[in-house]
Amino acid sequence: MPKIKTNRSAAKRFKKTGSGKIKRSKAYKNHFTGKKSPKRIRSLRKGTLVSDGDYKRISKIIPY
Numbered sequence: 001m002p003k004i005k006t007n008r009s010a011a012k013r014f015k016k017t018g019s020g021k022i023k024r025s026k027a028y029k030n031h032f033t034g035k036k037s038p039k040r041i042r043s044l045r046k047g048t049l050v051s052d053g054d055y056k057r058i059s060k061i062i063p064y
Contacts, residue, residue: 007061014050014062022050022058 015023028036029044050058 004063006064010058010061014058016062022055022062023047024050 013024017023025047026044029041033041
C-alpha cells in the first residue's frame, strides 16, 4: 500500500507533539493589532492544541 501524501499547507500550520496531539497557532494576530489590547495580543502569541472536533480531520492530512 502506498504512503499517504502530507498536505504541505497543513504541515506548515500544524505540528505533532510527542504524545500525538496536534499544536496550532492562534488566529487574529497578523494585522489590525492597533485596536486590540496588549493583553489580547500577548495571549495570541502562545500556541494551543487542536480541538477534539478537528483532530480527526487534521490528523488525516498530516499523517507523519
